[in-house]
Amino acid sequence: MNGIKFTSAPAAPGEIAGEFTGRSLWQDAWRRLLANRAAVAGMIILAGIALASVIGPFLLPWSYDSIDWEHIEALPPQFSTGHYLGTDSLGRDLLARTLFGGRISLMVGLLATTVALLIGVTVGAVAGFVGGRTDQLLMRFVDLMYSVPLTFFVIILMVVFGRNFALMFLAIGAVEWLTMARIVRGQTLTLRNKEFIEAARASGGSTANIIARHILPNVLGVVMIYVTLTIPQVILLESFLSFLGLGIQEPMTSWGMLINDGAAELEINPRTLIIPATFMTTTLFCLNFLGDGLRDALDPKDR
Amino acid sequence: MTLPLLQVRDLKVHFQVRAGGIFFANYLPLKAVDGLSFDLAAGETLGIVGESGCGKSTLGRAILQLLPATSGSVAWLGKDLTALDRAELKAHRRHMQIVFQDPLASLDPRMTAGDIIAEPLRNYETGLSSAAIKARVREMMEQVGLLPSMVNRYPHEFSGGQCQRIGIARAMILKPKLVVCDEPVSALDVSIRAQVINLLMDFQRALNISMLFISHDLSVVRHISRRVMVLYLGKVMELADRDAIYGAPRHPYTQALISAVPIPDPEKERAKPRVLVAGDLPSPLDPPSGCVFRTRCPKATNICALTVPVLESAGVGHEVACHHWRD
Numbered sequence: 013m014n015g016i017k018f019t020s021a022p023a024a025p026g027e028i029a030g031e032f033t034g035r036s037l038w039q040d041a042w043r044r045l046l047a048n049r050a051a052v053a054g055m056i057i058l059a060g061i062a063l064a065s066v067i068g069p070f071l072l073p074w075s076y077d078s079i080d081w082e083h084i085e086a087l088p089p090q091f092s093t094g095h096y097l098g099t100d101s102l103g104r105d106l107l108a109r110t111l112f113g114g115r116i117s118l119m120v121g122l123l124a125t126t127v128a129l130l131i132g133v134t135v136g137a138v139a140g141f142v143g144g145r146t147d148q149l150l151m152r153f154v155d156l157m158y159s160v161p162l163t164f165f166v167i168i169l170m171v172v173f174g175r176n177f178a179l180m181f182l183a184i185g186a187v188e189w190l191t192m193a194r195i196v197r198g199q200t201l202t203l204r205n206k207e208f209i210e211a212a213r214a215s216g217g218s219t220a221n222i223i224a225r226h227i228l229p230n231v232l233g234v235v236m237i238y239v240t241l242t243i244p245q246v247i248l249l250e251s252f253l254s255f256l257g258l259g260i261q262e263p264m265t266s267w268g269m270l271i272n273d274g275a276a277e278l279e280i281n282p283r284t285l286i287i288p289a290t291f292m293t294t295t296l297f298c299l300n301f302l303g304d305g306l307r308d309a310l311d312p313k314d315r
Numbered sequence: 316m317t318l319p320l321l322q323v324r325d326l327k328v329h330f331q332v333r334a335g336g337i338f339f340a341n342y343l344p345l346k347a348v349d350g351l352s353f354d355l356a357a358g359e360t361l362g363i364v365g366e367s368g369c370g371k372s373t374l375g376r377a378i379l380q381l382l383p384a385t386s387g388s389v390a391w392l393g394k395d396l397t398a399l400d401r402a403e404l405k406a407h408r409r410h411m412q413i414v415f416q417d418p419l420a421s422l423d424p425r426m427t428a429g430d431i432i433a434e435p436l437r438n439y440e441t442g443l444s445s446a447a448i449k450a451r452v453r454e455m456m457e458q459v460g461l462l463p464s465m466v467n468r469y470p471h472e473f474s475g476g477q478c479q480r481i482g483i484a485r486a487m488i489l490k491p492k493l494v495v496c497d498e499p500v501s502a503l504d505v506s507i508r509a510q511v512i513n514l515l516m517d518f519q520r521a522l523n524i525s526m527l528f529i530s531h532d533l534s535v536v537r538h539i540s541r542r543v544m545v546l547y548l549g550k551v552m553e554l555a556d557r558d559a560i561y562g563a564p565r566h567p568y569t570q571a572l573i574s575a576v577p578i579p580d581p582e583k584e585r586a587k588p589r590v591l592v593a594g595d596l597p598s599p600l601d602p603p604s605g606c607v608f609r610t611r612c613p614k615a616t617n618i619c620a621l622t623v624p625v626l627e628s629a630g631v632g633h634e635v636a637c638h639h640w641r642d
């Protein structure tokens with residue numbers, strides 16, 4: 013505006029203003045997350061577990077499915093044979109199995125939750141924001157899906173598409189997004205009538221624009237909490253499906269399955285339960301800390 | 316004669332309000348804005364006054380097409396906005412902006428001040444580089460009296476007055492031709508009201524903006540407006556130049572409003588004649604027959620209940636809707 017200066021604007025000493033680099037919510041959130049010790053510790057431990065699960069099995073002397081015929085009885089931890097955490101009752105290396113199981117569990121947790129997150133948040137935000145008939149249609153569909161039992165749904169998928177590892181991710185994700193959609197819709201409904209949404213409309217924002225720029229960042233806190241609750245749920249759901257023979261099959265394994273097996277021989281051989289359970293609970297703990305940290309980091313009011 | 320910037324003709328905004336009905340919803344029309352017509356010239360400020368619930372805010376939003384009009388037209392330089400499709404409306408919107416009543420609620424709590432001010436630019440001038448956007452935001456912040464170093468702060472870190480300055484910067488960054496100010500100062504401390512009002516007037520002069528200034532505060536409206544429209548239950552009671560409204564109000568409702576404005580001199584304040592308005596605002600769901608003001612009007616007679624008074628001319632640019640304005 014050709015540098016007009018208004019008298020009514022208190023003389024802004026623009027010169028002393030040193031910093032004028034715009035920061036986004038994301039940069040701010042990242043900074044705040046790094047300041048949160050529990051969240052950072054959680055992140056580091058999680059990264060360690062993930063890394064160990066991915067590359068660990070390559071480094072160990074035993075693979076997850078090879079049987080050490082000389083130690084067919086459950087072996088206590090020993091270094092001489094290379095079974096650093098012992099073997100299970102079939103003589104398979106426990107550490108190798110736990111790390112390999114971690115791969116599967118983390119992958120299921122991550123992929124299924126991502127699927128749930130993407131579909132759930134999109135559907136919820138659109139239903140809540142657009143409202144009217146779109147809302148009715150989408151939400152009745154969610155209700156419908158709710159009424160289909162998970163196992164039934166998975167069996168149908170298996171029958172139609174054949175046995176497929178990836179199908180399980182899809183099935184779990186397809187069920188988990190329902191709750192997410194409801195939560196996000198509820199949050200969006202309360203946001204929709206806020207004045208800043210009206211302001212965004214007056215500033216020329218399109219519907220998609222407003223959802224992306226204003227609705228999503230404002231529902232993210234709640235979504236984050238729900239995600240940290242969903243990941244463990246998904247990991248457990250996988251072991252349930254596998255137990256029914258609908259998920260992954262022996263000798264492949266996951267934390268859920270290992271814990272299942274371990275629980276069966278708890279009295280004779282508690283090690284087989286304790287080791288995978290430790291990995292899993294550590295992971296879940298870290299996820300919770302991380303989720304809490306993320307929620308706080310994304311809320312500018314929380315300092 | 317040049318075309319006025321904005322021509323509002325017989326604008327009606329009715330809402331369907333659910334009233335009772337256990338199995339079958341029983342809807343009643345709420346006539347928030349009921350047949351308003353007025354013109355707004357470029358660079359002019361029209362003050363819109365009335366009690367809360369008289370449809371002031373609805374009117375502002377209907378003009379900006381934030382609420383759909385039930386009938387009537389809002390013409391922008393002769394082009395009817397209510398008939399535009401989405402893309403055309405978006406193109407027209409860049410010329411009209413709004414400043415809200417609640418400064419904090421009108422700012423996204425998860426956006427920094429800089430992002431909020433830049434938002435209209437990002438919507439309309441998509442070709443701008445981020446450096447150019449930054450420069451414009453900085454310029455705006457200086458103009459509204461915010462330190463550029465506050466660019467990364469979030470709305471809750473600002474005071475009410477500062478939030479309103481952010482809101483004004485957002486509204487002005489596209490250099491609009493029309494700004495609707497919806498009670499922009501009524502949520503602010505008295506001490507900062509004058510600053511914000513003067514800031515708005517500075518912008519108006521510099522950019523030759525037309526303003527619709529909605530308020531229930533008559534002294535503020537007097538300060539900023541050239542013409543004033545008095546609303547009651549969604550209808551125009553009186554529309555005239557500022558001096559005519561404040562000096563020689565014709566409508567009983569306007570007279571009552573004006574006499575209720577305190578004069579900062581106790582002697583005169585005590586001596587001045589008062590016209591009291593009895594009772595409460597009637598329910599807009601069930602407005603009185605004939606003249607909507609008759610239930611509270613000191614001059615009401617039989618004819619007021621029977622026929623609706625039409626706007627009559629009571630002088631140059633002075634219109635009154637009352638059967639007895641001559642008395």
Ligand code: SF4
Binds near residue numbers: 568606607615624639
């Ligand atoms: S028309 Fe009658 S009731 Fe209405 S303002 Fe005039 S005198 Fe009062």
